[in-house]
Amino acid sequence: MKKQFWIMFFLALVFILFAAPVFAEDQEMIYGSQLMTEQEQIEFHQKMRNAQTAEDREQILREHHEQMQERAKEQGLTLPDEPIQKGTGMVSGMGKGSGKGMGSGHGKGSGSGKGMGSDRVR
Numbered sequence: 001m002k003k004q005f006w007i008m009f010f011l012a013l014v015f016i017l018f019a020a021p022v023f024a025e026d027q028e029m030i031y032g033s034q035l036m037t038e039q040e041q042i043e044f045h046q047k048m049r050n051a052q053t054a055e056d057r058e059q060i061l062r063e064h065h066e067q068m069q070e071r072a073k074e075q076g077l078t079l080p081d082e083p084i085q086k087g088t089g090m091v092s093g094m095g096k097g098s099g100k101g102m103g104s105g106h107g108k109g110s111g112s113g114k115g116m117g118s119d120r121v122r
Contacts, residue, residue: 032068
């Protein structure tokens with residue numbers, strides 16, 4: 001019984017580790033996504049994946065931005081002038097930020113800070 005549990009646990013863990021990035025990519029915010037069909041979003045992701053260079057991706061993004069601005073105008077809606085950047089809004093990432101990370105290490109811990117095994121005789 002325990003062996004079966006651990007096998008299932010391991011398989012679930014492997015699935016989560018390998019499948020999560022795929023699901024996360026599909027959930028990534030696309031500028032004007034509220035104006036796009038699901039098929040258009042899939043095609044946009046495919047175009048971005050197939051782009052050979054950063055310049056190609058920038059060109060795709062510029063064209064997409066213009067298309068979404070035009071579509072919003074046709075529907076009497078307004079979109080922000082700038083696309084939502086990675087790491088802002090509901091989507092977060094590991095991009096540059098204003099925080100200091102894990103801090104400077106001057107916590108309230110106890111002990112002399114000599115590390116493990118410092119009391120051993122050598």
